[in-house]
């Protein structure tokens with residue numbers, strides 16, 4: 001509903017006696033149109049500066065109310081304010097909000113229909129535009145056609161202000177550099193006497209200077225507020241110390257009731273998995289990323305903004321050249337939740353470590369925009385750290401051959417990331433670390449125990465100690481592929497336990513409820529610590545499997561149709577997922593020379609052979625674990641896994657289903673396939689492990705039967721109770737062999 005124009009008129013009358021930008025008149029506008037009692041912080045200074053025709057650089061924290069600095073000027077004078085914004089979703093969100101308040105605002109973008117655009121242009125050409133605020137993209141601003149329209153409006157004295165939102169995007173030193181923002185440098189030439197207002201929440205000193213120089217601001221009023229967000233509590237949790245980070249996040253969300261949250265992940269697959277997991281746990285949740293079509297995406301955003309969904313699991317932005325790595329994400333989608341004004345976000349969770357403190361600040365700043373107590377929670381994992389380091393170094397080497405500016409910024413990105421690592425791995429006040437990274441020196445007392453480091457320093461010290469030992473242990477075990485006889489509490493990389501979370505977070509793949517889910521969920525949510533004894537875990541899983549079979553048998557007895565069979569369609573889908581995961585692994589592991597299709601088939605067979613009979617719940621769980629394992633495995637682990645089980649029926653499957661016309665080079669280069677004897681537990685000669693042989697040379701021996709889970713565990717127990725006398729059973733020998741394969 002449009003608001004009565006009375007407020008504007010009365011203000012205009014006041015203007016006759018008082019200057020237009022007098023505080024009292026501006027506060028009236030604020031109250032009338034927005035219902036806020038007072039200006040916050042530096043808002044009034046910024047508004048008064050631009051109304052008096054002065055350029056202004058305004059640095060305010062996320063959620064600080066920067067928009068008001070151009071919205072009030074738009075209401076204080078006839079004419080229009082042009083707002084340059086990097087995101088269509090953000091423009092749309094603001095325009096809808098303004099229209100609801102009766103303020104004439106529009107945006108121009110490729111998503112608008114021709115009819116809407118024509119209407120806007122007609123209004124602008126009318127000589128008496130009704131529009132107050134016009135939001136545009138930086139790309140449009142720079143086009144000659146639009147610039148000539150602007151000049152026309154300006155020549156009529158109707159262009160009051162150009163506001164550049166998220167102004168740090170203009171600087172290649174900033175974390176969100178947008179090349180199209182560079183084109184805004186010409187604004188000053190074309191519109192010399194129109195004041196420019198640059199707004200940002202995340203500019204380091206170097207970026208601030210760059211923004212002001214690039215936009216050719218003249219004698220700007222520089223306003224800087226503290227970056228401190230006193231209403232946010234900062235916490236880091238350590239994935240390597242948690243049984244299951246998915247379950248942990250689920251319980252955090254549940255503990256806070258039906259809380260509004262954003263969860264940021266590095267990759268789409270994690271978004272999907274996590275979102276499915278949380279939904280299965282009863283949380284109102286949706287994934288939001290570039291893999292969704294336009295309709296699905298805007299429906300998720302609508303649902304979230306209008307509180308129909310409480311949690312959105314979104315991808316976060318890494319950097320331009322990673323677009324290929326993270327599967328053609330577009331910038332707009334990466335940043336889609338930036339600046340979107342849902343005020344009651346109580347939790348922002350980074351499920352993977354972000355690339356820089358600036359990005360972290362920007363994203364965590366989505367929480368508590370209503371100034372109420374809210375939380376930033378970051379799940380830190382060593383694998384995530386390595387992955388991000390890999391991405392950033394990849395970016396560096398790529399860019400160094402192309403653009404020198406990018407090269408500069410990508411080199412910087414590595415050192416920026418180290419601040420994030422320090423934030424997670426250091427023991428000092430988190431708030432202090434954030435603020436210091438923006439050049440703000442503060443006493444620790446400012447934190448008022450509103451970060452985990454200040455609130456529970458002893459606990460944090462304990463965690464960090466445990467993290468160090470866990471990392472040392474993990475590195476050790478990932479170097480050495482432990483044979484099944486060598487299984488110990490920490491031996492999570494052994495043949496059966498090569499997924500460190502057999503019992504974790506696979507619910508994404510078992511969301512179509514069936515009897516097995518309960519069992520898997522019990523396992524997933526069990527309180528068994530990763531540090532609990534392996535035998536305890538085996539017993540637990542065995543018990544789960546037995547009860548699963550008991551239920552299955554009783555189902556059969558009452559002639560219930562099996563809802564749980566693994567169909568060919570499901571298997572095909574799994575193969576494709578595994579193939580994708582292998583392709584992603586190839587991007588990470590450059591020296592990987594395997595045949596991808598065949599390897600995907602191989603891995604799927606492995607999953608099917610182990611759990612196909614147990615039903616789709618167990619089977620899916622195994623596929624999901626394998627996919628997750630592929631995202632962290634190194635080349636040797638991967639080759640070992642593919643090689644070790646080569647004598648399983650899957651080899652026949654590969655050769656039957658996909659007979660290679662001629663051995664491909666990659667297959668010829670493939671490491672030796674280990675013979676059936678070795679798979680069977682008999683070690684064979686050491687030479688046979690080191691030897692190389694092509695697929696066509698694979699022996700067509702009769703293959704061993706893959707044991708069921710129970711059989712495997714029982715056999716394991718028997719072996720554990722027997723002295724190792726033969727070479728066949730010698731853990732030492734297997735261990736040595738693995739070492740040689742490294």
Ligand SMILES: Nc1ncnc2c1ncn2[C@@H]1O[C@H](COP(=O)(O)OP(=O)(O)OP(=O)(O)O)[C@@H](O)[C@H]1O
Pocket residue numbers: 036037038039040043060061062063064065066067068200201338339340341343365366369370
């Ligand atoms: N003076 C004020 N009094 C109370 N609330 C205000 C005031 N000014 C702005 N707000 C509210 O603060 C919230 C955040 O405002 P805004 O979206 O402008 O923040 P921002 O600084 O642009 O943040 P970001 O950097 O995240 O884009 C909005 O809900 C807005 O209505």
Ligand SMILES: [Mg+2]
Pocket residue numbers: 066067165339
């Ligand atoms: Mg904003």
